[in-house]
Amino acid sequence: MTAPLLPSQSGSPEGELAVTILDVGHGNSAIVRDGSRCAVIDAADDTTHAELERIGCDALEEVIVSHVDNDHIAGMNQLLLDPKWPLGRVRINTDASKDTKAWRHLQQTLQLLADDKRVTGILPVRTDTGVPIRVGRAELEVCHPRTVMALAGPRARDPRFGRVTSNTMAAVVRVLLDGAEAVLLASDIDGVGLRDLLDHGPRLSAEVLVFPHHGGLPGTVEPVAFARSLTTAVAPRLVIFSMGTSGRTANPRPDIIKGVREAAPDAHIACTQLSIHCHGAGSRPTSEGHLSEAMARGRSENRCCAGSIVVTHTRNGFRYTPPLPHHGQFVLDSVSDPLCRVSSSTFPSQHSSSVTGASAPRLAANPPTGNTAD
Numbered sequence: 001m002t003a004p005l006l007p008s009q010s011g012s013p014e015g016e017l018a019v020t021i022l023d024v025g026h027g028n029s030a031i032v033r034d035g036s037r038c039a040v041i042d043a044a045d046d047t048t049h050a051e052l053e054r055i056g057c058d059a060l061e062e063v064i065v066s067h068v069d070n071d072h073i074a075g076m077n078q079l080l081l082d083p084k085w086p087l088g089r090v091r092i093n094t095d096a097s098k099d100t101k102a103w104r105h106l107q108q109t110l111q112l113l114a115d116d117k118r119v120t121g122i123l124p125v126r127t128d129t130g131v132p133i134r135v136g137r138a139e140l141e142v143c144h145p146r147t148v149m150a151l152a153g154p155r156a157r158d159p160r161f162g163r164v165t166s167n168t169m170a171a172v173v174r175v176l177l178d179g180a181e182a183v184l185l186a187s188d189i190d191g192v193g194l195r196d197l198l199d200h201g202p203r204l205s206a207e208v209l210v211f212p213h214h215g216g217l218p219g220t221v222e223p224v225a226f227a228r229s230l231t232t233a234v235a236p237r238l239v240i241f242s243m244g245t246s247g248r249t250a251n252p253r254p255d256i257i258k259g260v261r262e263a264a265p266d267a268h269i270a271c272t273q274l275s276i277h278c279h280g281a282g283s284r285p286t287s288e289g290h291l292s293e294a295m296a297r298g299r300s301e302n303r304c305c306a307g308s309i310v311v312t313h314t315r316n317g318f319r320y321t322p323p324l325p326h327h328g329q330f331v332l333d334s335v336s337d338p339l340c341r342v343s344s345s346t347f348p349s350q351h352s353s354s355v356t357g358a359s360a361p362r363l364a365a366n367p368p369t370g371n372t373a374d
Contacts, residue, residue, distance in 0.1 A: 017137050018312040019175050019183045021210055022047050023272035023296035023304060025244030026251075027071035030185055030210070032175055033057070034136025038085075041140070041173055041185055042066050043075035049082065051295040051308070061088035061135045064125060064142075066171040066187035068095050068103045077109045080119075087118055091133075093125040093145075093171045097154045125171040126150040127201070137178045143204060144172040144189060144197045161192055167219060168193040174206055177313035181205050184234050186212035191221025194230055207318050208311055209236035211260070214243040215252020215271075227259025236264060238311075238324065241271040245303040250276050257339050268324045269340035270306035273298040277339045278305075285334030290326040305331070 015035020022029040027044025031051060038055075039062035040048060052060070063080065066072055080087065090110065095103075113119040123129075128147050133140040149161060149169060158164050170187035184206040189197065190213070197204075209231065212218065218226040231239065239260055243251040252275060260269065271278075279285070291299065294308035310321040331338045 015136075016312060017177050018310055019138075019177070019208075020051065020294050021183070021208075021240050021242060021272070021309045021311070022051060022294065023298050023306075023308045024048070024071075024075075024242065025273060025297045025303075026214060027074070027244075028066070028185070028187065028210070028214075028242050029072075029075070030175075030183070031055075032062075032135060032138045032140065034138050037061055037136045039063070039133075039135045039138065039140060040079060042072040042187070043079055044071050044073075045075045045297065046078055047295050047297050047308075048075050049078045052079070052085070054293075054295060057085055059088070060085045062133055062140060063087070063090045064133075064140065064171065064173060065090075065092045065106075066125070066173065066185070067093045067166055067169065068098050068100075068106070069166065069188065070100060070102045072187070073106050074102050076106055080109050080113060087113065087120065089121045089123055089133075090119055091123045091125045093150075093169065095154065095166050095169070097166060124150065139176040139179075141174040141176065141202065142171060143174055143184075143201050144193060145169045146196065146200060149193075149196060161196060163192060163220070165190065165192075165219065167213065170212070172197060172201075174202075174204065177311075180313055180318070181207060182311055182313065182318065183208040183210065184236070185210045186230065188213045190219030191226050192219060194218070194221075194226060198229065198233060204233045205235050207236060208238045208240060209234045210240045210242060211252070211256070215241040215256045217253070218256075223253060223255040224259040224262070227256045228263045229259075231260045231263035231267070236267055237318075238268045238270065238309075238320065239264065240306070240309060241269070241275075243271055243273060243275065245273045245276065245298065252277070252339070254339060268328065270309060270324075270327055271340070272296070272306055272308065273303045274305045274335070275339060278335050278337050285330075290322045290330045292321040294321075305335070 020031045024044035024047045028042045029048045030041045032039040036058040038057040041064045167188040167190040173185045175183040241252045291307040296307040298304040312319045
């Protein structure tokens with residue numbers, strides 16, 4: 001039996017301090033590491049496990065499940081049951097409204113780990129974490145949901161918030177590397193959740209924004225206003241859309257890109273896989289030359305755009321792999337209609353109010369098309 005991992009506050013000065021945003025197709029997964037000490041936020045498939053093996057992880061100190069949709073947890077059982085790395089704390093954003101096979105399986109796995117005393121603790125995910133969540137020199141700050149929303153849970157109508165769905169409560173996590181504001185992982189947060197986050201949450205600024213819901217519909221708020229408000233709050237240099245080429249969705253939505261561009265016209269935009277908005281269903285450009293060495297689900301079928309992206313903290317700031325200029329050159333040379341290269345002025349003009357404050361109820365409802373469930 002593998003003993004649970006005891007918390008340690010010591011860092012690994014000689015090790016690489018980084019966040020890897022994995023290409024898992026339509027899903028989310030990130031690895032935070034200080035040397036061989038690691039944390040995982042979500043695991044959509046076996047890509048996360050393969051990457052932990054590749055980088056030589058020897059301690060999985062923190063595991064966070066932002067919410068329990070399949071595209072966030074389908075690879076979690078494999079991680080948690082592998083005896084090769086001791087486990088620290090597992091933090092679960094539970095959801096009584098869900099009853100999927102993957103969620104039931106994960107519940108059984110967590111009970112098995114608790115019974116066998118293979119995990120330091122199984123805790124909820126909310127802003128009031130008590131002591132900071134640290135892995136060496138990395139800190140994981142839960143920005144959303146607040147305790148009051150987490151305790152209430154999803155419901156058709158709440159007088160304090162409005163309609164609360166699983167996506168409303170999806171956990172938003174900000175990663176700081178040696179104190180530097182590195183990455184905001186926005187999971188699947190929707191417009192109702194964003195209003196509460198902006199009204200009551202902590203500072204959100206980060207070098208990198210992993211955009212919520214794969215760039216899909218943000219619930220019942222107007223997409224341009226949602227994207228503009230979130231991007232303004234984060235002020236990122238890089239905006240990542242973790243999404244898949246295949247499937248029932250066509251992400252990121254052009255109106256989401258419009259909102260991002262309005263708020264951050266100079267930000268670099270990168271999708272983990274090629275969007276059908278940018279490159280049709282025909283032959284795909286060869287993308288191997290600029291990709292990082294990190295495991296990427298789209299690599300074998302030539303679906304990658306930026307692939308898996310590694311954000312490394314250095315003495316001189318942040319280093320990106322693949323380098324942003326290399327990804328930008330690939331897009332210019334090989335992608336037929338790159339949505340990320342379109343300026344906000346090119347999109348059709350439309351009036352929209354802010355997501356924040358008193359203007360929130362005036363937000364236009366979304367059109368009925370598109371996916372809001374995953």
